[in-house]
Amino acid sequence: MSYKRLLISLALIGPLSLAGCEGDDGADGAQGPAGPAGPAGEPGTDGSSSSASTIALSFLGRYETAEFDESAAEIVDYDPATEQAFVVNANSGQIDVIDISSPSTPTLASSLDVAADVAGAIADLADASALGAANSVAVSDGALAVAIEADTKQDNGYIAFYQTDGTFLSAVEVGALPDMVTFTPDGNSVLVANEGEPNGDYSVDPEGSVSLIDVSGGVSAVTQADVTMLDFTAFNSGGSKSLGSGVRISAKAASVAQDLEPEYLTVSSDSSTAWVALQENNAVAVVDIAGAEISAVLGLGYKDHGLIGNELDASNRDGGANLQSWPLRGLFMPDTITSYDYAGSTYLVTANEGDAREYLTDASDEADCTAQGGFDFDDGDCFHYLDEIRAGDLLDVGATVELGNLSRFAPDLETLLQNENLGRIKIVVDQGVTGCSDLATTGQPDASCSYEALYSYGARSFSIWEGSTGALVFDSGSDFELITAQRLGEGFNASNDDNEGDDRSDDKGPEPEAVEVATIGGNTYAFIALERVGGIMVYDISNPQSAEFVQYISTRDFSVDIGDLVDAGDFSAAGDLGPESIKFVAADDSPSGEPILIVGNEVSGTTAIFGVTVVGSD
Numbered sequence: 001m002s003y004k005r006l007l008i009s010l011a012l013i014g015p016l017s018l019a020g021c022e023g024d025d026g027a028d029g030a031q032g033p034a035g036p037a038g039p040a041g042e043p044g045t046d047g048s049s050s051s052a053s054t055i056a057l058s059f060l061g062r063y064e065t066a067e068f069d070e071s072a073a074e075i076v077d078y079d080p081a082t083e084q085a086f087v088v089n090a091n092s093g094q095i096d097v098i099d100i101s102s103p104s105t106p107t108l109a110s111s112l113d114v115a116a117d118v119a120g121a122i123a124d125l126a127d128a129s130a131l132g133a134a135n136s137v138a139v140s141d142g143a144l145a146v147a148i149e150a151d152t153k154q155d156n157g158y159i160a161f162y163q164t165d166g167t168f169l170s171a172v173e174v175g176a177l178p179d180m181v182t183f184t185p186d187g188n189s190v191l192v193a194n195e196g197e198p199n200g201d202y203s204v205d206p207e208g209s210v211s212l213i214d215v216s217g218g219v220s221a222v223t224q225a226d227v228t229m230l231d232f233t234a235f236n237s238g239g240s241k242s243l244g245s246g247v248r249i250s251a252k253a254a255s256v257a258q259d260l261e262p263e264y265l266t267v268s269s270d271s272s273t274a275w276v277a278l279q280e281n282n283a284v285a286v287v288d289i290a291g292a293e294i295s296a297v298l299g300l301g302y303k304d305h306g307l308i309g310n311e312l313d314a315s316n317r318d319g320g321a322n323l324q325s326w327p328l329r330g331l332f333m334p335d336t337i338t339s340y341d342y343a344g345s346t347y348l349v350t351a352n353e354g355d356a357r358e359y360l361t362d363a364s365d366e367a368d369c370t371a372q373g374g375f376d377f378d379d380g381d382c383f384h385y386l387d388e389i390r391a392g393d394l395l396d397v398g399a400t401v402e403l404g405n406l407s408r409f410a411p412d413l414e415t416l417l418q419n420e421n422l423g424r425i426k427i428v429v430d431q432g433v434t435g436c437s438d439l440a441t442t443g444q445p446d447a448s449c450s451y452e453a454l455y456s457y458g459a460r461s462f463s464i465w466e467g468s469t470g471a472l473v474f475d476s477g478s479d480f481e482l483i484t485a486q487r488l489g490e491g492f493n494a495s496n497d498d499n500e501g502d503d504r505s506d507d508k509g510p511e512p513e514a515v516e517v518a519t520i521g522g523n524t525y526a527f528i529a530l531e532r533v534g535g536i537m538v539y540d541i542s543n544p545q546s547a548e549f550v551q552y553i554s555t556r557d558f559s560v561d562i563g564d565l566v567d568a569g570d571f572s573a574a575g576d577l578g579p580e581s582i583k584f585v586a587a588d589d590s591p592s593g594e595p596i597l598i599v600g601n602e603v604s605g606t607t608a609i610f611g612v613t614v615v616g617s618d
Contacts (some may be wrong), residue, residue, distance in 0.1 A: 009124040029512040041425045057553045057610045063102035065605035072605030075581045079138040079164040080589035088131040101591045103609045117168040118158050140183035147178035154204045161219040169220040176206035180264045184271040184438035188216040193262035200361040201384045203504045207257045232257040246299030247283045251439035266339040277337040298470045302329040303459045309477040313505040315418040321485035321492045327403050330459040336514045346467035347544045351512040354458020375442045387443040392423030398447030425508035462528045464544040473545045480510045491558035496603045497579035499558050504532045516582035521614045529579035580602030
């Protein structure tokens, strides 16, 4: 293990159970035993062992929808039999079917009108207008599953089943706001993460849930009787199950089950267990598939940005890349979660994006907002609940901030909270705080609040966790910001719709969004997409306790003016912006005979294809 990696490992908060709520400092966990040696690598392509090879990504081609910042290319999957990629086009409400038989020149083959197909199959739906956007797509052995939300997101959504030739087969009702769908590896079940978000004024908050659909008889035969709904009511106050330590529950929540919001899920290789990312709750739920129950909800703890290896750039007013240690804790809050096996255990891999709760409605003016019950009007937006605030604004509302380790970072609180220091960072209002008289109404603090620690959204990293114990075994620390600062220069921490550098430093930095894992040449690799600054990070995670950086590749052009290109109606020169999902295709399934990555880019509306080449190591 390199010295830098050792420092990063030492800088992490240990097992999930160590991080407490209300700003409590959990005791450091004992150092775990060394992991067992990994299995011998398979022969590399040149006849040498896998340890003597690595991989390199190269851009091959892209399909362009010519739609900018309209969510025209989000979640992707692939069917090897037809050599087609299936891409969620939320802008059109359809699934774009892209022919990638020639990866350098992908073309649109057709589109699936999911709303029309589901409306035609479900008698209770008057027409397609009762349905909203498609959110997710999954492929398994010639079958296609698509998650589609209701037009009113708090109503139940649906899963539509197709053959991969585009033939519609069936549809079933699931929970509110189905956000992610996947097949189990054995193909016998489909799992759905139903997010259950509140509406804009927080007057309706459906329960989050997981739908378990039995497709063992084939997707063409699926009926509503094959759907089992798994909920979190057992974790409510007085229920039979207890939440793990540090699971974040909003003060606004009417119940735990309503507050838990499934975002993404992954399934073990033996199809027995699923893990569900509960992003806003900074937690992961464990699903016993055979038992058809949610068995546990585990808190993910926090990352200490005051320790060596966990530095970050906390301000967009500090003149550019400026990574420093700060008295700040980052909640992991993963978006995408995936898994892989190592030495007989399953490990989870998370992209630690972070996400605030922000609920608002449209309003014509401040009076209209007040009449709706909102607390703040801002340029047409009427805020009803918001659980983030800039650190510097805590003093403006009269809150008390008393950090025990302040002297390590600044001579006094006023200096620390200047805009060029920690004042601009957006913090989690309800963490590290005591004494607040009322956070349930607006989510915002007041003079009754006393902060003993400051928490931010996301960890600006990816992490690896031991699946059975929930122990954190690796985190990439400050790598993403260090590497992008070195590679991109003035493009560092730019957002995904313009090329202004340092723009996202006070938010969530590069914002890791998607992660995919694949075994190539005997080694296991993680591919992590950075939603804001763009590009793909590649790590060798063959040993989960000592992952190593391999490559960063970006197809974004920081020299152009994106706004001018958009105004001119041709933004193709900007490249790929806002990567949202990644699909790995193994060499045996690839149209080129070599491994490829397919990446859906939400802002540029492009589907990009990368070649993956096995090369010799240094």
